[in-house]
Amino acid sequence: MGYSDPSSVTRVASLGAGPIGGGWTAHFLARGYDVTAYIHDASEHDALMAVIETGWGSLTELGLAPGASLDRLAVTSDLEESLDGAGFVQESGPERLEIKQALYARMGEMLSPDVVIGASTSGLTMTEIQATCATAERCVIGHPFNPPYLLPLVEIVGGKKTDPAAVAWAAAFYEIAGKAPLVMKKEVPGFVGTRLQEALWREALHMVANGEATPEDIDIAIKNGPAPRMVVQGQCMAFHVACGEGGMATNLDQFGPALKWPWTRLEAPDLTQELRDRMVDGCNVMSGGRHFEDMAAERDRKIVAVLKALNSTA
Amino acid sequence: MGYSDPSSVTRVASLGAGPIGGGWTAHFLARGYDVTAYIHDASEHDALMAVIETGWGSLTELGLAPGASLDRLAVTSDLEESLDGAGFVQESGPERLEIKQALYARMGEMLSPDVVIGASTSGLTMTEIQATCATAERCVIGHPFNPPYLLPLVEIVGGKKTDPAAVAWAAAFYEIAGKAPLVMKKEVPGFVGTRLQEALWREALHMVANGEATPEDIDIAIKNGPAPRMVVQGQCMAFHVACGEGGMATNLDQFGPALKWPWTRLEAPDLTQELRDRMVDGCNVMSGGRHFEDMAAERDRKIVAVLKALNSTA
Numbered sequence: 001m002g003y004s005d006p007s008s009v010t011r012v013a014s015l016g017a018g019p020i021g022g023g024w025t026a027h028f029l030a031r032g033y034d035v036t037a038y039i040h041d042a043s044e045h046d047a048l049m050a051v052i053e054t055g056w057g058s059l060t061e062l063g064l065a066p067g068a069s070l071d072r073l074a075v076t077s078d079l080e081e082s083l084d085g086a087g088f089v090q091e092s093g094p095e096r097l098e099i100k101q102a103l104y105a106r107m108g109e110m111l112s113p114d115v116v117i118g119a120s121t122s123g124l125t126m127t128e129i130q131a132t133c134a135t136a137e138r139c140v141i142g143h144p145f146n147p148p149y150l151l152p153l154v155e156i157v158g159g160k161k162t163d164p165a166a167v168a169w170a171a172a173f174y175e176i177a178g179k180a181p182l183v184m185k186k187e188v189p190g191f192v193g194t195r196l197q198e199a200l201w202r203e204a205l206h207m208v209a210n211g212e213a214t215p216e217d218i219d220i221a222i223k224n225g226p227a228p229r230m231v232v233q234g235q236c237m238a239f240h241v242a243c244g245e246g247g248m249a250t251n252l253d254q255f256g257p258a259l260k261w262p263w264t265r266l267e268a269p270d271l272t273q274e275l276r277d278r279m280v281d282g283c284n285v286m287s288g289g290r291h292f293e294d295m296a297a298e299r300d301r302k303i304v305a306v307l308k309a310l311n312s313t314a
Numbered sequence: 315m316g317y318s319d320p321s322s323v324t325r326v327a328s329l330g331a332g333p334i335g336g337g338w339t340a341h342f343l344a345r346g347y348d349v350t351a352y353i354h355d356a357s358e359h360d361a362l363m364a365v366i367e368t369g370w371g372s373l374t375e376l377g378l379a380p381g382a383s384l385d386r387l388a389v390t391s392d393l394e395e396s397l398d399g400a401g402f403v404q405e406s407g408p409e410r411l412e413i414k415q416a417l418y419a420r421m422g423e424m425l426s427p428d429v430v431i432g433a434s435t436s437g438l439t440m441t442e443i444q445a446t447c448a449t450a451e452r453c454v455i456g457h458p459f460n461p462p463y464l465l466p467l468v469e470i471v472g473g474k475k476t477d478p479a480a481v482a483w484a485a486a487f488y489e490i491a492g493k494a495p496l497v498m499k500k501e502v503p504g505f506v507g508t509r510l511q512e513a514l515w516r517e518a519l520h521m522v523a524n525g526e527a528t529p530e531d532i533d534i535a536i537k538n539g540p541a542p543r544m545v546v547q548g549q550c551m552a553f554h555v556a557c558g559e560g561g562m563a564t565n566l567d568q569f570g571p572a573l574k575w576p577w578t579r580l581e582a583p584d585l586t587q588e589l590r591d592r593m594v595d596g597c598n599v600m601s602g603g604r605h606f607e608d609m610a611a612e613r614d615r616k617i618v619a620v621l622k623a624l625n626s627t628a
Contacts, residue, residue: 019556054610054611054614057614058614058615058617058618061618061622062618062621062622123572123575145538145539145540145543146556147614147617150542150614150617150618150621151538151539151542151543151617152538152621153534153535153538153539155535180534180537180538182531182534182535182538184526184527184531185525185526185527185528185531186525186526188521188526189575189576189577190575190576190577190578191535192521192526192527192531192532192535192539193535193536193538193539193540194539194577195517195521195577195578196514196517196518196532196535196536196540196578197514197539197540197549198517198577198578198580199513199514199516199517199578199579199580200510200511200513200514200549201549201553202513202573202578202580202581202582202583203509203510203512203513203580204510204549204550205573205582205583205585205589205593206582206583207502207506207509208589208592208593208596209583209584209586209588209589209592210583211499211500212498212499212500212502212506213498213499213506214499214592214596215550215562215592215593215596215597215600216550216596216599216600217496217498217499217506218506218510218548218549218550219547219548219549219550219551219600220467220494220496220548221467221469221496221505221506221507221510221548222507222510222544222545222548222549223494223544223545223546223547223548224459224465224466224467224494224496224507225459225465225467225506225507225508225511226459226507226510226511226514226544227541227544227545227548228464228465228545229459229465230536230537230540230541230544230545231536231537231541231542231544231545231620231624232537232624233533233537234532234533234534234535234536234537234541235511235514235515235518235532235533235536236518236529236530236532236533237533239515242333242460248529258437259516259519261437261503261504262503262504263503263504263508263509263512264504264509264510264512264513264516264580265513265580265581266512266513266516266517266578266579266580267516267579268516268519268520269516269519269520269523269524270523271519272523274523275519275522275523278522278523278528278529279519279522279529282522282528282529282530283529285530286529286530286533296368297368298628300368300371300372300461300464301372301627301628302623302624302627303372303461303464303465304372304375304376304464305623305624305626305627306545306620306623306624307376307464307466308375308376308623309616309619309620309622309623310545310546310616310619310620312619313615313616313619314612314615
């Protein structure tokens, strides 16, 4: 299947009236697209508009694309009408497999097979969702973080029937549309972002269950400890830069033994040579030859900016 | 032991010439204290000054306390001299038990027993460190996050011999000194912040080891997904506010089953009524009666401010 140039898309169909569907709709409007929003029932109209208007305030503050306007929104409860003329479909229907499968079966008949569909799902796989779709090749997961009008991450992965070209097209399109796309290597429950967050969350629940910390303690620790660094560097580069000249290699050699310590209830994998090489090589690619002192200075400038932004925003 | 009023401290002794010791020294100078830095050997002087000067740039940008000056720093390799007149001691010596124990044994003799000592350690417990100190009651852990001149969190916990009043004093002092203190309920390896980060980190290592993600994927996911929300809300309040009217109760009731899903390799604890109540009660305390829409709007304002700060800082 030959897909169109992702930069030629002018109209997006956004399906769903909840916080995710409405958040996506607001995002695409802010990036200057015409958007047709599909709602299952006309009674959902006001709820959808409330989400969009909430998102619009933030998106305006972040900066709208030229020509972006709420006037470029159309809302319909006719699925076929919503898909008409769409160059991309973001589907954010209810998180129930039978509903999604019925929707994809219908879209499979109604929508030209060269239009990519991205599914907002956290718990379902595309292999399941696309099972009943006659044109499954163009269906991918496009998993946002909540709220989707603010958090840039979109995790993209296909199902067994998905054309790899559709995955590549979706990544290019989301990038053009102002998101931070991450193409998954394979279908993994929880993708990347949710898995990392879920590990932290479950450790937090253990700590509360065992009287080691309260929910307040958990949030104080995150906000004032790892989070300001994570938002700037992630975690691999945080360790890489903190270890100076030696970088991730020093981190793994020096703190490798700590991976066996009971610093969380999650057991670490064996630190094989292969894993060590992947971590070191990945950090070197991200460094791009920059000196650690430059990267540490950039980290500091950005953490300062983040802390000042938080301190000055009520 | 009667400790002095923590707001009466004017001089801090900061022990250690590494990134942690130097970072603490810079922080206390920026908050307007006289600081005497102890270095083990005079040859460490330049390394210490380099860390302090790096930190000073960021601290100046964040805003110095009235009267704060690098001129209020004295550096010595005489331990007794460094402790002279100190109202608080931050110890950031090497992370080796025998070195720490020897240091605390000496300080136990030299330093008035009503002066609290805070230890910068990640992997040792105060029960171990204070074993050879004749005046162990005033010794606490004061665990910073790196870089300590930027990240506000300090996790505080005593050892078996520590006077609870010393823990309370340290929490009050760190707060006055511009940090975000977190008093631990008990000695737990990794404290709170490191445990949460370590759970995330080990899940990341598993994903890289299993070819599910690269280090680049991990960092892209963190920076663009959970981190901008975590830095604003932590994790408990992120879920509480995202679930609308029902808050954390809805989160646990609705997503409770997902705790059994393979969304991370860390198994969740059983979601008992007691754990559910602790989570819900903790979030209600943090909400302080505010409506979820107000809290969501504040979240959005702050995430926008963080994203703008990151986008505008090179």
